[in-house]
Amino acid sequence: DAGVTQTPRHEVAEKGQTIILKCEPVSGHNDLFWYRQTKIQGLELLSYFRSKSLMEDGGAFKDRFKAEMLNSSFSTLKIQPTEPKDSAVYLCASRRGNTLYFGAGTRLSVL
Amino acid sequence: GDSVTQTEGLVTLTEGLPVMLNCTYQTAYSTFLFWYVQHLNEAPKLLLKSSTDNKRTEHQGFHATLHKSSSSFHLQKSSAQLSDSALYYCALSEGSALGRLHFGAGTQLIVIP
Numbered sequence: 001d002a003g004v005t006q007t008p009r010h011e012v013a014e015k016g017q018t019i020i021l022k023c024e025p026v027s028g029h030n031d032l033f034w035y036r037q038t039k040i041q042g043l044e045l046l047s048y049f050r051s052k053s054l055m056e057d058g059g060a061f062k063d064r065f066k067a068e069m070l071n072s073s074f075s076t077l078k079i080q081p082t083e084p085k086d087s088a089v090y091l092c093a094s095r096r097g098n099t100l101y102f103g104a105g106t107r108l109s110v111l
Numbered sequence: 112g113d114s115v116t117q118t119e120g121l122v123t124l125t126e127g128l129p130v131m132l133n134c135t136y137q138t139a140y141s142t143f144l145f146w147y148v149q150h151l152n153e154a155p156k157l158l159l160k161s162s163t164d165n166k167r168t169e170h171q172g173f174h175a176t177l178h179k180s181s182s183s184f185h186l187q188k189s190s191a192q193l194s195d196s197a198l199y200y201c202a203l204s205e206g207s208a209l210g211r212l213h214f215g216a217g218t219q220l221i222v223i224p
Contacts, residue, residue, distance in 0.1 A: 003154075004154070033212070035214075040216075041216065042200065042214055042215060042216035042217045043155075043200060043214040043217070045211070045212070048211060055211075056211060091154070091155070093155075098143060098145075098160065098204060099157050099160070100147070100155075100157065100212065101156075102154035102155045102156065103154055104152075104153065104154045105154065
């Protein structure tokens with residue numbers, strides 16, 4: 001079985017740019033999560049979908065972060081405009097039962 | 112609201128010594144607790160999970176017991192190995208096993224020879 005696939009693995013952006021991160025969940029999983037990972041804050045929830053419906057949009061992240069689930073097998077996270085403080089690893093995860101399966105993440109650097 | 116606290120950001124141990132990583136939580140709802148482990152340059156993956164009070168759960172040499180009386184779910188291992196060096200996250204599922212997950216800040220475990 002294929003795991004969660006995230007692309008790209010690395011992204012470098014200039015401040016003010018728009019970037020789109022992609023995620024393909026494990027086939028058949030109904031729940032999909034986007035997290036931001038930093039050493040200081042740990043894992044912060046950005047968005048949470050259940051059966052393609054947005055259940056949570058991440059509160060403080062709403063203004064520049066927008067996640068979409070176009071179909072059950074593909075999701076995107078758009079950051080617009082990027083700021084240097086957005087530099088982090090962005091993790092996508094899908095859930096089967098009560099277990100999360102994470103992708104390897106996208107490391108974003110904003111200059 | 113629900114939250115998870117991991118008091119140690121970094122734990123450094125000598126190989127062979129016991130491991131204990133602390134996790135406490137606050138919740139008003141049903142309690143499902145998890146430990147996830149992330150090795151360097153890898154994705155986090157589930158290590159342990161529990162929803163049963165005072166029942167020890169074990170996997171890959173690690174164990175944890177959910178104690179609802181003290182709101183704790185500490186991760187333990189009797190003897191640390193070099194390969195245990197990783198980032199460990201404690202997490203709480205809100206409301207049910209399929210609820211929103213709250214993660215702690217994580218504990219970096221470094222095991223030295």
